[in-house]
Amino acid sequence: MEKTRLTAKDFSSGLPVKWCPGCGNFAILSQIQKAMAGMGLPHEKYAVISGIGCSSRFPYYVNTYGFHTMHGRAPAVATGVKLANPELAVWVVTGDGDGLSIGGNHMLHAIRRNIGLKIVLFNNRIYALTKGQASPTTQPGTKTKTTPEGSLDFPFNPARFAAGLDCTFVARGIDFDLPGGAAILERAASHRGTVFIEMLQKCVPFSDKEFDPLKDPQTRDENVLRVEHGKPLVFGKEKNKGIAFRGFRPGVVEFPAGKVPAEVVVYDETSAEMAYLISGLTQPDFPVPVGVFRAVEKPAYEELAAERSAAPAGLDELLAGSDAWDVK
Amino acid sequence: MTQNAPKKNVKVSELNSVTVRFAGDSGDGIQLVGNQFATATAKAGNDLSTLPDYPAEIRSPAGSLGGVSGFQISFGDDSVLTPGNRPNVLVVMNPAALAVNLKNLEKGSVIIANSDAFSKQELEKAGYAANPLEDGSLDNYRVISVPARALTEAALAGSGLSKAQVLKCKNFYILGILYWMYGLPLEPTIEWIKNKFRKTPAVAEANEKVLRAGRYYAESTEIFDARFQIRKRTIKPGRYRNLTGNEAAAYALITAAKLLKRKLFYGSYPITPASEILQVLARHRAQDVTVFQAEDEIAAVCSSIGAAFAGSLAATGTSGPGLSLKTEALGLAVITELPLVVVDVQRGGPSTGLPTKTEQSDLLQAVFGRHGESPLPVLAASSPADCFDTTLEAARIAVKYMTPVIVLSNSYLSNGSEPFRIPDPSDLPEFEVPPLPAPEEYKPYLRAPGTLARPWAHAGLKGYEHRLGGLEKQDVTGAISYDGLNHERMTQLRSEKIAGVAKEIPPTRIYGDPEGDLLVAGWGSSYGAIKLAVTEARKAGLKVSSIHVRHLNPLPPDLGVIMRRFRRVLVPEENCGQFRLLLRSACMVEPAGLNKMQGQPLNQEEILEKIKEVLRGN
Numbered sequence: 001m002e003k004t005r006l007t008a009k010d011f012s013s014g015l016p017v018k019w020c021p022g023c024g025n026f027a028i029l030s031q032i033q034k035a036m037a038g039m040g041l042p043h044e045k046y047a048v049i050s051g052i053g054c055s056s057r058f059p060y061y062v063n064t065y066g067f068h069t070m071h072g073r074a075p076a077v078a079t080g081v082k083l084a085n086p087e088l089a090v091w092v093v094t095g096d097g098d099g100l101s102i103g104g105n106h107m108l109h110a111i112r113r114n115i116g117l118k119i120v121l122f123n124n125r126i127y128a129l130t131k132g133q134a135s136p137t138t139q140p141g142t143k144t145k146t147t148p149e150g151s152l153d154f155p156f157n158p159a160r161f162a163a164g165l166d167c168t169f170v171a172r173g174i175d176f177d178l179p180g181g182a183a184i185l186e187r188a189a190s191h192r193g194t195v196f197i198e199m200l201q202k203c204v205p206f207s208d209k210e211f212d213p214l215k216d217p218q219t220r221d222e223n224v225l226r227v228e229h230g231k232p233l234v235f236g237k238e239k240n241k242g243i244a245f246r247g248f249r250p251g252v253v254e255f256p257a258g259k260v261p262a263e264v265v266v267y268d269e270t271s272a273e274m275a276y277l278i279s280g281l282t283q284p285d286f287p288v289p290v291g292v293f294r295a296v297e298k299p300a301y302e303e304l305a306a307e308r309s310a311a312p313a314g315l316d317e318l319l320a321g322s323d324a325w326d327v328k
Numbered sequence: 329m330t331q332n333a334p335k336k337n338v339k340v341s342e343l344n345s346v347t348v349r350f351a352g353d354s355g356d357g358i359q360l361v362g363n364q365f366a367t368a369t370a371k372a373g374n375d376l377s378t379l380p381d382y383p384a385e386i387r388s389p390a391g392s393l394g395g396v397s398g399f400q401i402s403f404g405d406d407s408v409l410t411p412g413n414r415p416n417v418l419v420v421m422n423p424a425a426l427a428v429n430l431k432n433l434e435k436g437s438v439i440i441a442n443s444d445a446f447s448k449q450e451l452e453k454a455g456y457a458a459n460p461l462e463d464g465s466l467d468n469y470r471v472i473s474v475p476a477r478a479l480t481e482a483a484l485a486g487s488g489l490s491k492a493q494v495l496k497c498k499n500f501y502i503l504g505i506l507y508w509m510y511g512l513p514l515e516p517t518i519e520w521i522k523n524k525f526r527k528t529p530a531v532a533e534a535n536e537k538v539l540r541a542g543r544y545y546a547e548s549t550e551i552f553d554a555r556f557q558i559r560k561r562t563i564k565p566g567r568y569r570n571l572t573g574n575e576a577a578a579y580a581l582i583t584a585a586k587l588l589k590r591k592l593f594y595g596s597y598p599i600t601p602a603s604e605i606l607q608v609l610a611r612h613r614a615q616d617v618t619v620f621q622a623e624d625e626i627a628a629v630c631s632s633i634g635a636a637f638a639g640s641l642a643a644t645g646t647s648g649p650g651l652s653l654k655t656e657a658l659g660l661a662v663i664t665e666l667p668l669v670v671v672d673v674q675r676g677g678p679s680t681g682l683p684t685k686t687e688q689s690d691l692l693q694a695v696f697g698r699h700g701e702s703p704l705p706v707l708a709a710s711s712p713a714d715c716f717d718t719t720l721e722a723a724r725i726a727v728k729y730m731t732p733v734i735v736l737s738n739s740y741l742s743n744g745s746e747p748f749r750i751p752d753p754s755d756l757p758e759f760e761v762p763p764l765p766a767p768e769e770y771k772p773y774l775r776a777p778g779t780l781a782r783p784w785a786h787a788g789l790k791g792y793e794h795r796l797g798g799l800e801k802q803d804v805t806g807a808i809s810y811d812g813l814n815h816e817r818m819t820q821l822r823s824e825k826i827a828g829v830a831k832e833i834p835p836t837r838i839y840g841d842p843e844g845d846l847l848v849a850g851w852g853s854s855y856g857a858i859k860l861a862v863t864e865a866r867k868a869g870l871k872v873s874s875i876h877v878r879h880l881n882p883l884p885p886d887l888g889v890i891m892r893r894f895r896r897v898l899v900p901e902e903n904c905g906q907f908r909l910l911l912r913s914a915c916m917v918e919p920a921g922l923n924k925m926q927g928q929p930l931n932q933e934e935i936l937e938k939i940k941e942v943l944r945g946n
Contacts, residue, residue, distance in 0.1 A: 013795070044790045049634070052798075059795050060808065065787035067637055068797025069630065070660050076627035080634025080642070083618050084593050085788045088638065106630075109623035310614040315586045315753040318615060319579060323516070324569040324750060325371050 006043070008034040013063045019054060024175030024201035028122065029061055031178065032091065035185035036064070041089055048091045049078040051098035054129045054203070055122035058093040072103025075110040078117050086302040089189075092119040096137040097127045100156050104136075111165040114193035115301035121158050121196070124203040125210055132206040144206075160279040162196035163272070163294060169195040170275055170294040175202065176215055180226070180290055187292060193300040200288075214288055227278055227291035229269040232260050235287050243281070250277055252286065269295045345404025347412030348506065351429050352421025352442075353390050354383055354397040361499045362399025364520060368512040369403040370570050370747055375563055376403035377712075377856065378570075379411035379744040379929075384600075384684045391453040396428040406563050407863075409711075409856030411744060413931040417509075419502055421445060421476075423454035435468040440502065444477035474545075476501045483541040484534050493531060497538040504542020514539060564749060571748040573741035574601070576715035577645070577671050578608035582615050583716075584669075584723035585641040588759040593635035593642045595620040595628045597650060600683045601739040602673040605645040625653035629670070633657060636666040637796065639786030641723060643669040648677040648690045651734075655698050658732055662702040662822065664796045665773075665782050667726035671719060674738035676927045685927025686739035688852050689903040694734040695881045695910065701819045703826040705729070706881040708736040710855035713748040715741055718878060720756075725829055728760045730781040736880070738902075740853045740929045767791030772806030780825035782806075830882040836890055840866055840873030846943055847894035848874040849887075849919065851907050854900055854930045861935035872939055880910065888915035896920060898942050900935050 011033040019025045036046055046064035050056035052071035059066025065088075069077045074092045082090045092110075099107050099121045110117055126144065127133040133146040137158060141150040159172045169191045173181040181199070188195040202211050213219045221237040233243035238257045242264030243250055255261050268274055275294035281287070348365065352358045359380050366378050381398040388395030402412030417438045420426040422445040433439070446459050460466050461473050480498040487494070500517075507514055518536050525532035571579070585592035594617065596606040610619045618640065622628035629644045636642040646654060651672045661668050674690045676682025694706045705725050709718040715737055722733040762781035765774065772794045773782050785792035794806060802809035803817055838847075839862060850858040855876050865872040875890060877883070891897050891911070897919035899908045905921045912918065922938040924930050 042790065043793050044788055047638070047787045059797070063793060065637075065793050066795035066797075067634070067664075067787075068795065068799065069633075070656060070798060073626060073630040073657065076622065076630035077634035077637070079620070079622075079627070080593060080595060080631030080636075080640075081638040081787060082634075083620055083631070084591065084635035084638035084640040084642075085786075088788055105623055106627050109627070305618060305620075308614050312614050312616060315583060316750075318582065318612070319750045319753070320567060321569050323367065324567050326567050327373065327563060327565050 005040070006037045008037045010043070011036050011063050013061050015060055017061050018057060020204045022204045023054070024124070024203070025055060025058075025122065027175045027178060028120070028181070028199050028201060029058065031181045031185055032120065033062065034182060035189050036062070036089070036091075038186055039089055039189045045088055046091065047078075047081050047088045048093060049074045049081060050093040051095075051103055052129070053095040053098045053127075055093055055095040055201075056098060072098055072101070073106060074098070075103065075106040075117060075119065079110060079113075079115055082116055082302050083305055086116070086306060090117050092117050094119065094121050096121065096123045096125060096156070096158065097135040100158060100161065101136045108161075108165055111162055111167045111194050111196060113301040114168055114298050116193055118188055118191075118195040119197065120199055122199050122201045123158055124201045124207050125155075126203055126206045128203045128206050157279065157282065158198040159196075159293060160276065162198075163275040163279045166272055167196045167294065168193040168296050168298050169292070170279065171196070171292045172198045172200065172279070172290045174200045174211060174214055174224075174290055177290065184292055187295065191295065193298055223283065223287050225281070225287040225289040227267055227289050227293060229267055229292065229295070232264045232266050233278070234260055234264060243278075243286070245277060248277065250281060250286070269293065343404060345402055345408050345412075346417065346510070347400065347402040347415045348417045348419065349398055349400045349415035349429060350419045351396055351398045351425035353424070354385075354388060354395050355390065356397070356421045357496070357499050358397045358399050358421070361503050362401060364503060364517045365506060365512075366401050366403075366570060366745060367516050367520070368507060368514075369401065369510070370568065371516050372512050374403040375406050375408045375747060376401060376570075377408050377411045377744060377746045379740065382684060384682075391422055391424055391450050393424050393428055393454060396425050398429065407860075409859055410929070410932070413933055417506075419506070421499075421502075423451045423456055423460070426460060427454045427456065433469065436470070438470045438472065439466060440472045440474060440505065442476040442498070442502065443473035444475045474502065474505065479541065479545060480538050483538050487530070487534050487537075489530060489534055493534070497535050500535050500539040501542040501545070504539045504544075505546040507539075508543045508546035514543065567750045568747040569750060570745050571713060571716070572604070572743055572745045573709065573712040573715040573737050574604035574673065574743070575608050576713055576748060577709075577719045577735070577737060578605045578612075580716045580719035581609065581641070581643050581669065581723065582612055582617060583753070583756070584720050584759070585616065586753070587756055588641050588723075588727060588761070591640045592617045593620065593632060593640035594618070594644065595622050595631035595635065595642070596645045597622050597625045597628045599625070599647045599650045601675055601742045602645045602647050602650070602671065604742065605671060605673075625650040626657060629654040629657040629668075632668055633661050633664070633666055636661075636668050637664075637787055639784075639788065641727070642667070643671065643723070645671040645673065647673050647675050648681070648693065649679065651690060651693060652697070658704065659698050659700060659702050660798050661732040662698070662704055663798055663800070665730045665822075666732070667730055667784065668732040669719065669722050669726050669735065670732060671735045671737060673742045674736060676925070682927040684739065686853065686929055687902045687925065687927065688736075688738060688854070689906065689925070690736060691851075691880060691903065691906040692909070694736055701823065703823050703881070704731055705733045705826060705829045705879070706736065707733065707878055708852035708880055709741055710852060710876055710878065712741050712744045712746045714855075716748060724759060725832060727784070728762070728781060729779050729825060729829055730762060730784060731826065736852055738853050771804050772796065773801050773804050775821070780821060780828060827882050830879075830885050833879045833882075833884045836875050836877070836884045836886050838873050838875055838890065841871065842873070842890070843893035844871030844873055845894065846870070846872045846896045846898055846939060847891055848872065848898045848900065848935070848939065849877065849891065849907070849911065850874065850900055851877045851880060852901075854902070857930045857932045857935055858900060860932035861939060864932065864936050865939045870939065870943060872943075877907075880907070883910065883914050887911070888917070891915055891917050891919075896942055898922060898938060900924075900930050900938065902930060
């Protein structure tokens with residue numbers, strides 16, 4: 001297919017964007033538009049499919065084919081789009097409630113099949129469009145309109161959910177971390193099979209302070225772990241901390257800056273086990289890991305589905321079958 | 329027909345049609361034998377109608393009453409419209425099969441029993457204290473005891489096959505006997521055996537030998553003093569094949585996609601009795617068919633909607649509980665006005681209900697079962713072969729009007745079979761597709777005059793990039809709109825568009841006179857039984873006619889006028905009166921109902937009796 005040179009601006013639909021001022025979605029939108037431009041396909045070869053929720057407004061703001069579907073069903077609709085026309089770059093935009101609560105079943109089966117969908121799950125840990133109910137990623141004890149005494153549920157960890165399903169591309173980004181997000185999306189754009197990106201995203205009205213420690217220049221280096229293939233898992237303002245897997249139990253080790261001990265893990269994104277361990281690190285014992293946790297090659301479902309063992313027959317031959325008879 | 333002419337002097341009776349029922353353990357291969365018999369009758373030039381009847385459990389305990397599987401076939405001249413009500417010949421492979429089926433047998437009918445299976449132990453399992461083949465309790469029937477096991481063993485003595493392999497052949501012994509009784513050719517079955525067991529020639533040879541042995545046994549023993557000649561049918565010449573309703577629906581979908589020159593996408597989730605459509609299509613992947621076995625019913629319909637958005641002819645199939653799960657997505661298909669065919673193979677409900685038995689109880693769910701104002705066309709097939717025409721027509725309407733369409737089939741049609749006249753593809757009309765304006769004039773909801781269909785600019789087409797969704801659209805532009813007046817206009821447009829599908833409906837055909845004392849108004853799978861009952865009633869001099877309605881939403885515009893020409897209207901249906909409710913509200917008539925909810929199809933006797941009852945009340 002011909003490569004085209006479009007810019008992120010070309011992917012703006014020009015419609016007024018109706019998210020709240022300060023919403024983390026604006027940053028993600030511009031990052032994805034940039035990633036699309038980087039894919040080099042003409043406009044008509046993109047389809048953005050979403051479910052229901054704040055994030056799912058996304059297709060209206062992108063100048064491609066778009067489908068704002070039903071609550072939770074975006075991966076299912078997108079699967080049909082991709083199978084019907086595998087040439088399309090199909091992006092799925094969903095949220096924590098949409099993708100992991102009402103749509104959890106579709107999400108896990110899309111990942112199981114390794115179908116070529118680029119799924120970006122905006123995780124703001126709250127139901128925002130319905131104005132503030134607990135979601136499946138709401139942290140324990142969080143007070144919301146439906147959990148006035150604090151959330152009781154144990155939450156999902158979306159990236160770990162995907163890693164546990166052997167997703168062939170698992171990553172986590174943060175809305176305000178533009179270079180980090182761009183690096184993930186650029187790699188996601190060329191991945192074969194299912195991409196699952198958890199985008200941590202603050203919601204101004206309902207989870208405004210949720211990710212402040214990851215953003216505040218005073219605290220962010222202690223709270224964010226940047227995961228990169230082939231590099232040691234080191235963090236901290238002084239680069240004096242690292243992650244070691246001691247008998248499959250991750251732990252934080254401290255060391256003098258610059259002298260990374262051998263037990264600090266050199267990350268391997270092709271390892272399913274490492275992806276599972278790293279995605280499971282949570283605060284307060286660990287920093288929040290971001291970056292590409294897993295990237296491996298495996299045939300995509302739409303490629304397998306397109307294979308045919310026989311040549312098509314004519315309609316008359318097909319209808320006649322093998323045991324027809326004539327009535328004279 | 330006379331190629332297997334008997335050598336000895338036996339009485340040959342000529343019949344219009346005959347009904348044979350095979351019954352045995354669900355592991356006995358009853359469906360296989362039944363299908364072979366059906367093929368042989370078809371190739372001998374008979375019209376036919378078949379109906380398998382099997383338990384919900386795959387294999388109940390051997391010999392138990394709950395494990396009895398049946399296969400009924402009616403064959404003969406063109407008066408064959410149903411698989412028959414009461415069998416003329418009952419073939420039982422064990423005592424349980426006899427116990428289950430005897431109550432439905434007319435006195436004087438023939439029972440062919442595999443007498444080897446009537447052991448003390450098997451009799452007890454079926455609840456018999458004494459052997460009914462010997463205690464005189466079947467004196468009102470013509471019982472033919474065939475020790476099929478011993479005869480099969482004798483026929484295969486020295487074959488080198490294991491005992492289990494030998495015993496598996498015994499069905500073919502019985503089949504051979506029936507082929508002699510009805511003068512049917514052995515060749516189609518022998519051909520089938522050779523193909524089926526091509527990797528094990530010894531087994532193929534054994535089955536063929538047993539089939540022939542059965543036929544010679546019938547010909548040469550004294551117990552058979554009669555055979556039957558079935559009158560030739562007088563049906564339209566052409567090339568035929570035997571199809572079940574599910575097969576017919578699957579072939580219709582492939583045909584539709586080929587005529588439309590698009591890929592077929594079929595997203596479905598396994599559910600009895602619709603799974604066979606998915607299975608048949610999976611075998612035809614080479615025909616530009618994408619078969620997607622989804623994770624659930626919702627994903628099945630949603631993936632199909634996605635495929636329609638991307639330009640495939642999209643379809644999904646299910647049964648009642650699955651249709652319930654798909655209803656939210658059907659709302660999305662209605663508001664986004666994408667073409668979609670939904671085949672609902674109805675079964676006894678609600679809930680899991682009677683999953684392997686037939687009913688017509690999803691009619692109102694199909695017509696009304698969605699949130700909001702969400703009209704869509706509903707069509708119902710009237711016979712197994714008609715599943716082809718109805719599904720093909722549904723696809724035409726879906727594309728021409730850009731709408732989801734529901735096709736109602738049911739367990740009876742889906743499993744039953746009849747000869748299908750194979751159409752010449754060049755005789756089938758092309759699909760009508762809404763006009764697609766040039767990119768600069770394109771608006772997602774700019775409607776075609778006449779049909780009110782919006783253009784189908786599928787994802788991937790250059791210059792037509794647009795966004796669709798479940799939110800209300802502004803008229804013409806398709807932009808999101810929360811304006812109340814616009815919503816009302818769009819609601820009315822969607823409603824008018826579906827009402828306009830009535831233009832596709834040909835004038836309703838009346839079977840019988842255009843006026844009289846009683847009109848029997850049917851829909852769906854009761855077609856054959858109603859026609860037979862009305863034929864009988866008319867022979868008896870009653871002023872009865874019938875109509876059969878394929879289009880259930882919108883209804884044919886002429887229904888009211890037709891019904892008012894009759895003093896009474898009777899609606900037989902396998903539910904509590906759903907079609908009656910539709911007719912009452914649409915046509916202001918007050919029909920009588922015949923309502924059956926026994927998991928079994930309505931039969932002509934019941935309908936005839938009701939016809940007489942309604943007329944007596946006049």
